[in-house]
Amino acid sequence: MEKLISSLSQIERAVIPHLNKSIEEIMIKTSLDKTTVIRALTFLENKEIVRLHQKVNKIADLGVNGVYYKKNHLPERRLLITIENHNNKTLEEIKEKADLSDNEFKAAIGVLKRKLLIDLESGRLKLTASKEECSKVFPEEIIIKRLPLPLDTLSKEDLATIQHLKSRKDIVEIVEAKEVSFVVTEKGKELEGRSINLDLIEEVTPELIKEGVKNRKFRRYDFSIKMPSIYGGKKHFVNQSVEQGKKIWLELGFKEMTGDYTVNSFWNFDALFTSQDHPVREMQDTFFIKGVIGKLPDATLVASVKRAHEDGVNGSTGWKYKWSEEESKKVLLRTHTTCLSSKTLSQLKKSQLPAKFFSVNKVFRNETIDWKHAFEFNQAEGIVIDPNANFRNLIGYLKEFASKMGYEKIRIQPSYFPYTEPSLEGSIWNEERKEWVEVLAAGIFRPEVTVPLLGTAMPVLAWGPGFDRLMTEAHKIKDLRELYKNDINYLREHKVLIK
C-alpha cells in the first residue's frame, strides 16, 4: 500500500479524496476538466482502486457539409428558390444559377421530385406545386437545426429523415459518445482516511538540479498504464526492399541503369527481337499511350534491327515478315526493364568492356486489380557484357546472386524467352515450405539482339529474380493491393526489414 501511495500522480491524489462523489462533482471540487478526471480514474483503475463502467450512446450530429448547409440552406432549398425565380429553364441554366456542384445538383433534383415540388420535362425544370407548398419548411431543414441529438430519443419520422440525410455526402454523421461511471473497489476503500499527501518530487527541473536533493523521494511512475503512441518517419516497405535488392547488385560490382518508364516499342520489343505480331504487343497485355508517337533512334541501328527481324543477321533466318517502322514508334509503359538493357547496349563502347549493369525498378502490364493481379510491379535485372562469358558463367553468377539473397540451394532447368538463347529458369529452395520456388529467369542474349545493338555477336548474360514474389514473401503479404494501398496505420505499424 505504501508503494502504491508513492506512485500516485498529482491528478490521482487530487481525485482520491472525492471518490464518494460523481464525476461531475469531482470536476467542480478539483477544478479539473472531464478528460483529466477520467484519465485519473483510468490510472486508479490500473491500480485496482476503482472500476470504470462505460455506456456508449449513439448521437446524430452534423457532418462537414451539414454545418455548411445549416448556415447556407440545403441544396434542395437553393435549387427550389432558383426554380421559383427561373421557372421552366434548362438543366444547365438552372445548375449555373443555383451554383451547386454536380453531386449536390443531382441529389437536389431527386429530393424535389420525390416531394412532388418540381418535374423534369424535355430537359427543362418546372414547378409543380403552389407557392405555399414551396415555402413550407422541409423536415430535413428542421432536423439539421436541432442536431446533435441522441438517437434513442428520436421519433420514427425523425429517424427516417436522419436516414435520408445520412445517405447523402457528409451531411449527418452518427457519432458514439461514451458515458463513464465508476465504483470504488475493496482495495480502494482501504485508502480511505490514509494520508496520501507525501512530500514526493514530481518532476526533475533545472532548479531542482541546482538545489540538489536531500532526504526526499520521487513519485514512482507506473509504466504498466497505456501510453499514447509515437510514430517515426520511415521508408515505405516496398522501397525498403528495393534498397535491399539494389545493395546486392552493387556489392556484386554492377552499375545502375536508369531511364524513362515510357519508351518506344522499338526499345521495349523490336530491339529485343520480339516479332511485331507477338501477342505481348497487343493492347490487352500492354499499356500503350493514346496519341503519342515516338521517334526512332539512329537510322543505322533501325535498319539493322529491321534486317534482324526480316531476313536475320549473323546467319539467322529472322522472322521472315515485313517489319514496320510505325509499329515500333508506338509509345508504351515499359513491360520489362530489359528495355533499359537494350538502350545501355546500344550506347556501350568497346573500351568499357567487360561491363556489368543492373536495375531494380517499375514495370507495367495492362491488368485488372485484385488480390493476385496488379498493373505495376518491380523488376530486378542484371546484364554482364564480356567477350569471354559463357553459359556456365551465367549459372555461376546466378548461384552467387542467390547466395547473396540468402539461398544456398538452386536448381536450374531449360526455359524460353524471345530474346535469349540458351535460356534457363532457376528455382531456389525454400527451407520453410520445403519446396522449390521458381524465381530466377536468365539467358544469353540472341545474336539477333546483340549484333544490331553492339555491332557484334558478343555474349551478354542476363538474369533477373521475380522481385515482387520475393518481396511479398519477405513482408508476408497475401494481397497484392496491400503494396500500394498506403494505409497509414499499416505503414506506421509495419516492421522494418533487417536484412
Add this chain to the structure above:
Amino acid sequence: MTNIIFSKSEFEKHLKITPEIQERITLFGTPLESINQETIEIEVFPNRPDLISLEGFMRSFKKFLGKDIGLKKYAVKKPEKDYNVIVDKSVSEIRPYISCAIIKKITINEERLKDIINLQEKLAITLGRNRKKVAIGIYPVDRIIFPITYTAKEPKEIRYQPLGSNSELSAPDILLMHPTGRKYENLLKGYNKYPILIDSSKKIISMPPIINSETTGKVEVKTKELFVECTGTDKNTVEKTLILLATSLAEMGGEICQVGVIGKEKSATPNLAPQKTKISLQNANKLLGLNLTETQISGLLAKMGHNYKNGAAEVAPYRVDILHEVDLIEDIAIAYGYNNLTPEIPNISTPGQESKESIIKRKLSEILIGMNMLEISTYHLVKQEEVENHNIKDSLELLDSKNEYKYLRQNLLTSTLRILSENKDVEYPQKLFEIGRVFNKNTQKENGIEENDNLILSIAPANATEIKKHLDYLFKMLNISYSIKELTKPGLIEGRTCAIIIDGKSIGYFGEMHPNTLRSQGIQMPVAIAEISLEEIYDSFNQK
C-alpha cells in the same frame, strides 16, 4: 506459354511415369506442372508448337531419352492426279497463302478426333495468332471432288451450310449469327470479298478463316482420309503450320500425300525436306563453356532429333524454332543436361556504382525521415475522375486500360490527396512524403513524353509556415539556396502559396490547401503541401 494436359494412361502407353522420367520431362524443357491419377500437365513454351500433341511430344522426348535418335524422316507421296488446289489471284489482297496435304490410312476414334481438334485449335491460337496469321481446315476427302479452287467472292454471293448449322446461310449472316462467325468476324471486316474454297462440283467447302461446311467439312469417327489446308497472311508460317499438323497426323499412323498448289507458281505441299543450319564446334564450346568433341556434339544433337555432318545440322521440318546456331547450341546444352553444367564465376572485377539520381533520392528520404515524415508509394496512374476534378490539361490517356486507373499522373498532388482522403480517420498529425515519377507531353523527346522525378511533402494539420520550415531545413541540408515568389494556384489559398525558385528557375511550389478543395476530397484537417521537381537538384549535384 501454354499448359498441355495429357491423359496419364495414353502417356503411359509410350512411357511409364517414374520419378526419374518426371525429372527428365522438366530437364527436357517442358516443366512438369502437375500430375494426378488421370492426367499429367506440362508447360510447352511458345517456340515449340511441335510438342503440343502427345505424339509430337513423344517423337522428341523419346529421342532425348536416347531411343531412336537422330533426324525423323517422313515418307511423302507425290500428288495424285486431281489432288490440286488452284489459287485465284483474287485472294492476294486478303489471305494470299495456302498450303495443303492429304493424309491417308488414318484411324480415327473418339479420343483421336478430340486430340486432332485440340491440336488444330492450339496451333491456330498460338502460331496462327488467333487465326489471323494462319487458319486451319480439316475435311474428309471422300466428300470433296478435286481439284479445289481457292478464290474470293463478294459476301452476298457466298451461301453454304456452316458447320453446326441446320440450314444454308449467306456469308454476312454467318458473320452475324454463327457463334464462330461472330468470334472471328473482325478478321474479314473491311474486305469487299471473302476467301472461299470450292470443289469441282462448285460446292463451297469452307470460308477461311471462319468455318467449314457442314456437308463437306465435317470429320467423323469413321473418316479414313483427310484433306488438310492452312491459309494465311504469312507464307512461312502457313507452310510451317501445315508441316506441324501433317507430321503429327503421320505420327498417329497416317500417310502423308502431297497436294499441288497452282497459282502464279506451281508447288507441291507439304515440303518435308530437312532444313540445314550451320553449327560450329568452336562456337558451341565457347558459348557453353565446354570442351566437347565433334563426336560428342553429333551425339547430343542426335538426341534432340538433328543429324550432324560437316559443320551443319539437318533439322526436322517441324522444328520451327531453329533460326540460328544458338538454337542448336541450346539443344546441345539440354541434351548434355542443364544439371550437368558446373557453375563457374569468371574472375573479372568491376566496381559497383549506384546512379546519381538514386543517391540523391536516397539522401533526400533520409533527411525527410529524420524530420519524422512517413514515405508513401502510390500508383503511377490516376483515375478518370481525378483528371477531371483537378482540371488537368494535356492529359496522357492509356489505350484500353482494364482497370479504373486510366491516365498517367502529371503530378504527385493528385495521388497524395487520394491517400489523405482514404486515411482521414487515421490518427493525426500525418506527415507524408513521396518521391516519384511524373509524366507530361513533350514532342521534342524520343518517346514524346517528358519524365520527371518529383518530391511531395504533405503535413496535416499544418499551415503554409509549417511546410516552409520543413523546406528550409531540407534545402539547408542539401546546401542549396532557394527563393520564393507569390503564386496563384487552383486548389491552394492565395497569399499562402509560393513558387520555389532555384537559380532563377521555378522548380515547384508550397502552400496551404484551400478548405473547399479539402472538403470536396472529404479531408477534414488543414493540409500544407510542397511539390518540387528534382531535375534541377540532380543537375546542381552533377555540376558539383
